[in-house]
Amino acid sequence: MRSIVIGGGHLAYFTVIALREIDPKGRIMIVEFTSEKVEMLKKTFPYVETVLSSMDKVEEYITENRSLIDVLVSATDSDALNLRYARHSVKSEVPIVIAILNNPLNELIFLKENIKYVINPYKTITSKIKEIVNKSRVNIIYEFSRINAGIYALKIDDAKILRKVQSFILKNDSPFFIVSIDDKVRAGSVENIQVGDVVYISCLDKDIKGFLEKIREGAG
């Protein structure tokens, strides 16, 4: 696998480690804009090819090498640059283009530009806080980028919600497990779910969205 990571900062650091784990023999190149960082990166990642480039030359480089690139990760600390490079890579038909956001508020802007894989490192803050503090009925625990599915936590507040959740699981044949009020994990059938439990369901985004709308309508 041949991967290009643009940017040599914090986001790129974790990107390179992940790419190396995925394919230890793959070729990874980092494109960086400052000579000091290039020298640092060479020491940190001796197995990576590090290239010093000016910002305006990156698009040209992508165009020239598009047939050689399997994965491009735009991971600078400017969302403006990440948008530019990711957009250009999508247009150049690089097979996998990933943009990593610095500001989560930019997610929709990137998606509108047909950048399919947008990583928002801050997204888990909201769901984690909600999950830990446990004041929300539904939390997104994890979303899979490729298959538009996720793992969702639903708190069973009352008997009405319980019936709806049981019905949803049966209808969609969704895998699930239960965490009881005393934090014990249980498996079993839908009949084992009780009021006060939190149910972790894995299902498609569109199914859970439809389900939540129905719950909201019911509440209204």
Next chain:
Amino acid sequence: MEVSVVFPSKNREKYVRKAVRTAFKTRHVREVIIVDGGSSDNTVDVALKEGAKVIIQSNLVYPGKGVAMRDGAYLSSGDIVVFVDIDITNLTPQFIERLYTPIIKGEAEFVKGCFGRASGRVTELVAKPLLKMFYPELARFKQPLSGEIAGLRKVFYQVEFEEGWGVDVGLLIDLYKKGVKIVEEDLGFKEHEMKPLHALTDMAYQVAEAILKRALRDMKIDEVWAKKYISTISEIDLGGAGYA
């Protein structure tokens, strides 16, 4: 030559429509970019409807003007990038055009706008005295903190942007040090919202810091003395080229 117009903005719904439309009416303008600082009003939606490119600044710091300007420069694709405050109520295409005309004519690579009115309080009481001390060659600028600037896009890629209010004077000093050809252009009269006095403390602090940091970098202040007596001064990257 094609021109990109950048408006840094935050909660400027009431100004954004007029600003974008005016910019698009200006000759040579290819794109209008709104760099939003995390507005809670409809600034972003209105900008998108008006055909502007929108990016929300990478780092939501206060005041973040420099972060917004950096992102605007990085997203732009024109040969010339023009930065204009979004809350100018008498903004016209001619106003914007006057900013970049010296570049089109080949008379400048970077233009600093100035106005036919008295300079602001931070300019007179902080920026000008410090510039006179450390960069007397820049003391000729009537309004060194003016946010109305234009430059060849490539010159903005040669320097680092301060995050906050120090960005304008920082760019002026750094581009001057790089040998970029700079002119000051009188843009006439500018009507905009004035900041209350108490809001100027942060601004004055950041402007002073931007100048002092550079004076330290350029060895106009003794490093040992500065580190001992100016407790909050931070060093800046002597490389100064680019950002990633």
